[in-house]
Amino acid sequence: MFEAQIRQPLVEGNKSIADVSNDICRPIENKPTKLWWLGFTISFAFLLLMALSLGWTVWEGIGTWGVNKTVMWGWDITNFVFWVGIGHAGTLISAILLLFRQKWRMSINRSAEAMTIFAVLCAAQFPLFHMGRVWLGYWPLPLPNAFGSLWVNFNSPLLWDVFAISTYLSVSLLFWYLGLIPDIATVRDRAVSKAKKFWYGFFAMGWNGSARTWHRYEIVALILAGVSTPLVLSVHTIVSMDFATSVIPGWHTTIFPPYFVAGAIFSGFGMVLTLLIIVRKVLNLEQYITIGHLDAMTKVVMLTGSLVGVAYLTEFFIAAYSGVVYEQYAFLNRAFGPYWWAYWTMMSCNLLAPQVFWFKWARTTPWFIFILSIIVNIGMWFERFVIIVTSLHRDYLTSSWAMYTATLTEVAIFLGTMGLFFTCFFLFSKFLPVINMSEVKSIIKSRE
Amino acid sequence: MLDKQLILGVYDDGDKLLSSVKKLKKKGVEIFDCYTPYPVHHLDNEMGIKRSNLTVGAFICGMVGFCSGLLLQFYMMTNLLHTFKSWPMIIGGKPQDYGMWPSMVPVTFELTILFTAFGIGFLFFAKSEMIHGKIAQLVDPRQTDDRLFLAVEPTELSKISRSELDTLLNDNGAIEIRERNMDGSDAEAVVHAEPAVEEAPVVEASSQDEADLSEDQKTEKLSLLKSIVGEVAADDKDDLKKISGVGPVYEEKLNSIGIYTFEQVSKLTPETIKAIESLTKYFPGKIEREDWISQAKNLMDK
Structure with missing residues (x-):
């Protein structure tokens, strides 16, 4: 039958169902490559660095960080917001694109969701260790206690954050795992070794692809997508309220929730692009994660980057228009004060750089997209740094003005979380199918 | 392995499976089940599977989450339930009664979602009888890989003769037709048929071939x-x-x-x-x- 080619095929190379299983199970069924070992070793070294630097923080105290009375949030909260933001793209791809029935999500949702989970794990380290006494880390939970029940404060956005992030992590994990079950079953039934059969069998929960189970499965996927969509929007909204509900000039603005959500999607897509461009090359999945996918994602990057840019300019305008001298000073100080370099890095990386994606060449050239995605990541890290540090370092009282410089420990923790993130990702790419096989099998056109 | 006597049609494509299901249903044959490596759309409708009421379960779970979120916060933050034994929560002069409801929105919202998601997750596992470590009830190891199976119970042969069934499945693109015994092993005489392209389907596999x-x-x-x-x-x-x-x-x-x-x-x-x-x-x-x-x-x- 003739079919008009309105769009490029979602999967290239005339794959059959068997090809999909063979291609995607290959990394799991074969010994890891040298490249894998190299990447894993480097990541693991950084993970050890994280353990070391966090251990040092706990042993010696928060004094090992550069934070002070005035700038009490430094790299730690910057990194926290950075990592949480990265996670958002995963949920956006798997949940929102499912609701919009965008089929191109199917070959990238698995790895993007994995990225979400690992990123949120990284993010969780920062507030936990910033508490200082990490062994009391369970105190934010509303547990009955020995103080005649002194409860947690539900008026505080920091507590909302605890609920938002832990809900986000557990719901994302459930959604991801649910999607994995049919694929784990595929690996189980192809497995040769007894150990593999046992472990994949254990986690496949007896999946057999019965039509009745598929019927329920699709309903559950839809409902989970339906609740994850407002969830993901709420998470970064609540993160932004950590700032917006305060009375610090530069933080106390109503634009924060939408602006943070757009920024989170922007940075998340930046990271998805960074990862997938590597994955498709290293695991030979270029026919599944096609140029078409990269093209679609860069368009999202361009849109959200521009949204964030509009937010930057709006903030500036409102500060000027409000007539509040503190607001006006805060923004002038951002652009031309001692941290001007951070501000202009943010502006050029987030607002200007993604505009190249108006050009088709830029959207379809992987090495170029890779560079741009790194730039986006850098820019979004600086955005959080700018918001946190420049707003804090000039207090209402000039006597409390201070500067902030990160210490080696803080740098090491941040690099360490990178190690955690990539270690998890390497393990994921070795032990689980990086592409949702069962979904991809339903969209390959050329089934004989 | 699934402990059931079945006649299986083996396919390599969802559309072929779907058209066989449609034709069989038209003849009044009940489909025992289909096993597919990917979700075949409309298969559930064609097989006559009733829409699952998991969504109702999800709604109820969400409501439970919503109420527990509110209850939790009223219990801890206000004295409306006479719960202040020793430490009233006085924070920046903020209201300590119903007036604090705006502060309750985020946590109530998150708990609603948490309960909905995990509620429907567990309901799904319970209804599908899935649990960690369960041995899968398979008819063939390739049913999760690259083959689709249509399973009919032999009792249905009262509605359609065996040869009619075979022709119908073959005409709709079945690669082969198999029988399974009660103990889960494939029946000895494998009725094997090529798709219509080549020579006519011949029952070729003699029991000798199958024997060691x-x-x-x-x-x-x-x-x-x-x-x-x-x-x-x-x-x-x-x-x-x-x-x-x-x-x-x-x-x-x-x-x-x-x-x-x-x-x-x-x-x-x-x-x-x-x-x-x-x-x-x-x-x-x-x-x-x-x-x-x-x-x-x-x-x-x-």
């Missing part, structure tokens, strides 16, 4: 194989899994009878294919159907 070969027959077939495809050391092996249709299990089987490279596969003749089939006892007709020979030739050129 004697040692003599084995060595005879192996030497025939070697004389045609040649011998290769195991060290020079190619990744036979690159041939579409060969999985890790089958690759091992091929290796065990001395086939290691694409070149060897490309040299196969009808005789040797028969020999391989009887030696490995695995999906008769598969090699020709998936055209391994030209696949192997292509792979050699790469």
Whole structure:
């Protein structure tokens, strides 16, 4: 039958169902490559660095960080917001694109969701260790206690954050795992070794692809997508309220929730692009994660980057228009004060750089997209740094003005979380199918 | 393995399976189940599966989450339930009664979502009888990989004769038709049919073929194989899994009878294919159907 080619095929190379299983199970069924070992070793070294630097923080105290009375949030909260933001793209791809029935999500949702989970794990380290006494880390939970029940404060956005992030992590994990079950079953039934059969069998929960189970499965996927969509929007909204509900000039603005959500999607897509461009090359999945996918994602990057840019300019305008001298000073100080370099890095990386994606060449050239995605990541890290540090370092009282410089420990923790993130990702790419096989099998056109 | 006597139609494409299901339903035949490696759309409707009421469960779970969120916060933050034994929560002069409701929105919202998601998750596992470590009830190891199965109970044969059923399945593109015994093993007489393209379906697999070969027959077939495809050391092996249709299990089987490279596969003749089939006892007709020979030739050129 003739079919008009309105769009490029979602999967290239005339794959059959068997090809999909063979291609995607290959990394799991074969010994890891040298490249894998190299990447894993480097990541693991950084993970050890994280353990070391966090251990040092706990042993010696928060004094090992550069934070002070005035700038009490430094790299730690910057990194926290950075990592949480990265996670958002995963949920956006798997949940929102499912609701919009965008089929191109199917070959990238698995790895993007994995990225979400690992990123949120990284993010969780920062507030936990910033508490200082990490062994009391369970105190934010509303547990009955020995103080005649002194409860947690539900008026505080920091507590909302605890609920938002832990809900986000557990719901994302459930959604991801649910999607994995049919694929784990595929690996189980192809497995040769007894150990593999046992472990994949254990986690496949007896999946057999019965039509009745598929019927329920699709309903559950839809409902989970339906609740994850407002969830993901709420998470970064609540993160932004950590700032917006305060009375610090530069933080106390109503634009924060939408602006943070757009920024989170922007940075998340930046990271998805960074990862997938590597994955498709290293695991030979270029026919599944096609140029078409990269093209679609860069368009999202361009849109959200521009949204964030509009937010930057709006903030500036409102500060000027409000007539509040503190607001006006805060923004002038951002652009031309001692941290001007951070501000202009943010502006050029987030607002200007993604505009190249108006050009088709830029959207379809992987090495170029890779560079741009790194730039986006850098820019979004600086955005959080700018918001946190420049707003804090000039207090209402000039006597409390201070500067902030990160210490080696803080740098090491941040690099360490990178190690955690990539270690998890390497393990994921070795032990689980990086592409949702069962979904991809339903969209390959050329089934004989 | 699923402990059930069934007649199975084997497919390699969801559309073919779907059209068979439609035709069978038209004749009033109830489908026992279908097993597919990917969700085939509209299959549930065509099979007459009633829409699951999991959504109702999700709604109820969400409501429970919503109420527990509110209750939790009223209990801890206000004295409306007479819960302040010693420490009232006075924070910046903020209201300590119903007036604090705006502060309750985020946590109530998150708990609603948490309960909905996990509620429907657990309901799904419970209804589908899925639990960690459960042994899967399979009809064939490839049902989660690249084959789709249509299962009909033999009792349905009162509504349609066996030959009618076979023709119907074949006409709609079934690759083969199998019977399963109560103990889960495939029935001895495998009714095997090629798609309509080639010769008429012949019941070819005699019970002798299926039975274990004697040692003599084995060595005879192996030497025939070697004389045609040649011998290769195991060290020079190619990744036979690159041939579409060969999985890790089958690759091992091929290796065990001395086939290691694409070149060897490309040299196969009808005789040797028969020999391989009887030696490995695995999906008769598969090699020709998936055209391994030209696949192997292509792979050699790469």
